[in-house]
Amino acid sequence: MNKVMYLEFERCIGCRACQAACRECGDHDGKERNYVEYVDFMESRQTYPMMCMQCTDPACARVCPANAIQITEEGVVLSAMEEKCIGCRNCTFGCPFGIPKFDFEENKMYKCDMCYDRTQHDISPMCASVCPSDAIRFIDFEEMQELRRRRTQLNLVEGKKPTEQDKWQYVPEFFGVYSD
Known part of the structure; x- marks a missing residue:
């Protein structure tokens, strides 16, 4: 899979599609x-989409004592396998982004798995396929790199200095989700 999820937070219009x-x-x-x-x-109604960052060395999988969180060959971090999940919730506490959620009724963890049944065939995840503002996109890695280059050049032309958030957009330890 040569495609990645690309997020542009400022494009989010809060529609929740x-x-x-x-x-x-x-x-x-x-x-x-x-x-x-x-x-x-308290200050604004500005929203942003939040989903699993698909880390290359995911904390949620590292702290799972039952080895219930699997990582595909393509690097997609899947939800906990029902038959293995023991309901300890280590994954929910271990994730620095607070992504895994625990279902107390079913006693299992679930999280975004990039609609792996779709993305393994290069079909956009459901969220990216319906986003009206293109805040969430499923694009080729090269296209993502070009968008980032253009964005950086535009910021330099406009005289914007890099912010603390800008440092995160170039952190390479995330496999499939990139944000600007």
């Missing part, structure tokens, strides 16, 4: 596995 589409994805049992968060609810 990504969440609705996620609930409709094949094996999600009507539960959304991505979220729309407020940047600062």
